Amino acid sequence: MTQLASITNNHIALMCGCGHWKNVPVVDLIATHGREITVKEVVSRARCVECGKKGNLEYRIIFVGSSAEAMLGTGVRPKRSKPQE
Numbered sequence: 001m002t003q004l005a006s007i008t009n010n011h012i013a014l015m016c017g018c019g020h021w022k023n024v025p026v027v028d029l030i031a032t033h034g035r036e037i038t039v040k041e042v043v044s045r046a047r048c049v050e051c052g053k054k055g056n057l058e059y060r061i062i063f064v065g066s067s068a069e070a071m072l073g074t075g076v077r078p079k080r081s082k083p084q085e
């Protein structure tokens with residue numbers, strides 16, 4: 001489980017089934033819910049401000065700025081050439 005305290009420099013994008021979405025800075029969520037809460041708990045408590053439904057959300061953790069974690073998987077390996085026959 002990802003705790004908010006481990007992703008403080010990032011945002012969470014909450015996307016409702018009705019099409020509404022919102023990008024929320026993790027520091028704002030920490031101010032409201034505390035550092036120990038997990039992303040899963042935040043998503044389960046969230047309610048769409050457009051349709052009012054709860055539990056109809058998908059989420060994405062959005063890495064912001066030059067976050068080292070965001071850059072870990074960005075390397076591209078060169079294509080291997082096929083052996084000549």
